[in-house]
Structures are given as structure tokens and as C-alpha cells.
Amino acid sequence: MPFSFPAIDEARWPPAISPLNVIRAFKEDPVGTQEALLRRLVRKAAHSEWGQRFGFGEIADAADPMRLYRERVPIHHYEAYRADVDRVRRGEVDIFWPGGFKHFAVSSGTASAGKIIPLSEEMLAINRRFTLAVAMAYFEAQADPSFLFGRLLSIPGRIEDDPLHPGSWIGEVSGLQFLVTPGIIKNFYQAVPERILFMPHWEQKLDAIIEHTHEKDIRAIAMVPSWAPVLFRKLIAHHNKVWQDSATTVREIWPNLEVFFSGGVALSSYRPLLEESIGGGINFVENYGASEGYVSFQDIPNAEDMLVHLDTGVFLEFEPVDGSGPRVSIAEVQTGVRYRIFVTTCSGLWAYEVGDVVRFTSVKPHRLVVAGRTNEVLDTYGEAVYGDEARGALEKASEVTGASVTNYHIAPVPARSDALPGHEWFIEFGEPPSSIETFARVIDEHLQEINRHYVIRREAGAFQPPKISPLATGTFFEWLQQTRKRVSAQTKVPRMSENRETGDALLKISGNNT
Numbered sequence: 001m002p003f004s005f006p007a008i009d010e011a012r013w014p015p016a017i018s019p020l021n022v023i024r025a026f027k028e029d030p031v032g033t034q035e036a037l038l039r040r041l042v043r044k045a046a047h048s049e050w051g052q053r054f055g056f057g058e059i060a061d062a063a064d065p066m067r068l069y070r071e072r073v074p075i076h077h078y079e080a081y082r083a084d085v086d087r088v089r090r091g092e093v094d095i096f097w098p099g100g101f102k103h104f105a106v107s108s109g110t111a112s113a114g115k116i117i118p119l120s121e122e123m124l125a126i127n128r129r130f131t132l133a134v135a136m137a138y139f140e141a142q143a144d145p146s147f148l149f150g151r152l153l154s155i156p157g158r159i160e161d162d163p164l165h166p167g168s169w170i171g172e173v174s175g176l177q178f179l180v181t182p183g184i185i186k187n188f189y190q191a192v193p194e195r196i197l198f199m200p201h202w203e204q205k206l207d208a209i210i211e212h213t214h215e216k217d218i219r220a221i222a223m224v225p226s227w228a229p230v231l232f233r234k235l236i237a238h239h240n241k242v243w244q245d246s247a248t249t250v251r252e253i254w255p256n257l258e259v260f261f262s263g264g265v266a267l268s269s270y271r272p273l274l275e276e277s278i279g280g281g282i283n284f285v286e287n288y289g290a291s292e293g294y295v296s297f298q299d300i301p302n303a304e305d306m307l308v309h310l311d312t313g314v315f316l317e318f319e320p321v322d323g324s325g326p327r328v329s330i331a332e333v334q335t336g337v338r339y340r341i342f343v344t345t346c347s348g349l350w351a352y353e354v355g356d357v358v359r360f361t362s363v364k365p366h367r368l369v370v371a372g373r374t375n376e377v378l379d380t381y382g383e384a385v386y387g388d389e390a391r392g393a394l395e396k397a398s399e400v401t402g403a404s405v406t407n408y409h410i411a412p413v414p415a416r417s418d419a420l421p422g423h424e425w426f427i428e429f430g431e432p433p434s435s436i437e438t439f440a441r442v443i444d445e446h447l448q449e450i451n452r453h454y455v456i457r458r459e460a461g462a463f464q465p466p467k468i469s470p471l472a473t474g475t476f477f478e479w480l481q482q483t484r485k486r487v488s489a490q491t492k493v494p495r496m497s498e499n500r501e502t503g504d505a506l507l508k509i510s511g512n513n514t
Contacts, residue, residue: 097348
């Protein structure tokens, strides 16, 4: 049944000018924008428990608030918040942000044991303006409004009325955000009604979405890219069954499909497969955000990097992953350095580590790529292979061998008395490579070209070439069903692990499915 949702009070946050003018303003004065935002955040929360603990009032009035903030407020991880989040969920107010909260995003794990991120009304309003800015920037770049003349297929994550705290909503941030989507979009542009979008069972929801949309004029899609291959495969099969057809691409069913708005996981790993499934001729617009808030988006469709949005209620700080430098603001970041990212938000997160690694490609304006998660690195034997390097190697190997990758996981191969250590790549292919040996060789060569730690170990004969283990179709989805209490639009597969637990489980499932 449709959800009822109270209107958010945007008057509690300064009203926005045109989203495109906001972008122009922070590009003109990035440091000033972030400093003004930090002053606003600490001043508003000055009388909360956290604000009094760290002297937010003094920080707000300081000549250099960013410096004083860095000196007084340490980096926080989720465990520093867990007890206070529980208090907020019980209805207590003025803990780390003024007032109370009614909306909670499950960042990872479950509602009972995972990371629960409170979302203020201010954040929901700002996030809504961010998504509008992404759409308007795309329109401005293309100068073609045709994608507005059909329908949008947006697939949000699951949410529910919090069973432990009635009157609150809890679930995935995309689901919470969908509920505050402007009515004109939900009622006239969105292709699927809420009664289908919020069905609890993921596969049944996908089937219902396809049944509802396979004859509609879909021109834009917004969803996590990792689930799009499953949607497209089901769509083509359904169409062919209904019409006794032999379609092989999405474009034969949705001929006017123009743009894919992507978020949640890195697009680069899925883009070749999506282009193949769609049949080409599609624009991709990626954004980088998390339950904590939005950070960047592709203002130029199909670009490799994203523009950092510096006015989304999120004050940003960074620290080099390798420990080579201090925590810095946007004023001091450099290109080419892998940074941990910390956020301070209008939901009361203060110098909070998101768990992502980013790398700036430009500082005028500020543009970045997401290099992976802080735990997305394989360094068991000193090889220090990061997530973005692994994705780049997969893309190169796929290009050379004509393969497409649906899902993957990488784990160490332990050293033995008769064997060198190495990496095993567990891969579910959409299209298998012309040669597994060539696929492995290209990965190896690419990593040797870009990673000095890896090449030193390979040249020294201390590390074996990659081992590729193809998996049966559906292996990763079955693994998710076996290991997660629920599977939804934002359920993610771990890309790397320092142990073999996930890899061995995937091999077992694949063997049973073969």
C-alpha cells in the first residue's frame, strides 16, 4: 500500500537559490562555501550535547573555524555514535543535532546490529535539491529535454515503519529519499507506483516492475548499477515471452531510453555490461553519495570523474590513506593522492569517517573519482592493490578479450611450501573472455604498470600471477540470499577480502549450480 509521509519543513534550513546557481557559486568560491557551511552547522548545533562538549559556539565565531574545528573535534567512527543513536531512536532530543529524528538510514548490517544513520529534515530537503541539480545539470549539458517526455524508472531501496519505534521510518537512504520526491515526479514522471516499488521481496518486486513497465516509454533509469543486469535480463526474457519475439537488447523494448542515473556502487565495473545489454547509445550520469550525504556527481555525462558538490549540507575533510599527511579541508587537497574522507553534516555527524577512499583529478574545480573503500585493499603480502586498481585491471582485461563482468570478488591465495602467494579473482561473467589465460595476463600486466608494490613482488618472483575462477551465473545473488537477512536495491557484494571465507563460499555455490 502507498506510504503516507509528513511534509518536510524546508524553512528550518536556509532556502536554496536555483540548483545550477548554487553550483556556479561554490565553483567560484569553494573554500568560502565550505567555511560558511561549517560555521552554519556548528552554530546550529551549539546547544546540543555534542556542541557543548566540543565548544561549537566558539568554533562558529572563530576567525579560522576550519582550523579550530580540526583541533577540537577528533575523527569519529560509528561506535562513538551507537549509544547516542539508540537514544535518538527512543525519542530523545538535542543529542548531536537540535531536535529529534524520524528517519534513519541503514548504512550497513541490519536495523538491530548495523550502522543506523539518522537523517534530519534538513538533510532530506538538501538531498532532494541535489538530485534536482543532477537532473538540471544533465539537461544543461545536453540541451535536449526529450528525456522528460517519457517516463523515469527509479528503483529505491526498501524502507519500513520502524517496528521498535513507531512513528519513525528506517531502511535504505534511497527509499527514504523517494518518499520526499516532489509529487509531480512521483505521480506523473515515475513509471512505477509506490505499491510496487516498496514490495518487500526483491525478486518479486523486479518481476512486478517489469510487468508494469515493459510497454511504457522509459527514457531515464535511476538505480544501483549492480542490479541493472538482472533487471535487463528479466525484461528481455519477459518481453520475448509475451510477444513471441527474439529481442536481445533493452533498446528493442525501450527505444527512447536516453540516460542512466547511477549511484550506490562504482559504475565503472558495470558500464561495459550495461552498454551491451542496453544496445548502446546511452548516457551515464554517476553520483557519489552515501547514507551520510551526497558528495559529488557527473556534471558532464560520461566523464570519468565527478564534480565535488560543496554545498549539500556536508562539510568535507580528508586524510591521506598512507598516513603521509594531516587531516585537511578542501582548501588543501592535492591531485593524485588517495584520501580517506570524513564528513560533518546537517544530520549531526561530526568528523565522521565514511569508509571511502577518493582521489582528486582536479582542484580547479574540485573533481574526484572514488578509489574504493578503506577496507577495499589487498595487502596481505605487501602488494597494496586498491579497489580502483582492480577495477581498472578488470576493465582492461574485458576490453582486450571481449568479456563483460557481472560481479567479482578477490581474495588472497595463501603461500605454501610449494607455492607462492597471490590473488584469486572469483568472477561471474556476463560474456566470458575469449581466453581466460589472456584475461589473467592482461590483469597482471596492468597491475604491474600502475602499482609499484605489486610489480616489485612480481619481478622478485615472490608473487604468482592472478588466478581466475569463473563462477556460474547467479552465484553472487545466491550468496547474498544465503548471507543477508534481506536483499534489496542497495545490497552490496564485497569486492576484496583479506581472507578466503567469501571466495570459498562462492566456489561452493558455483559448483553446486554448475
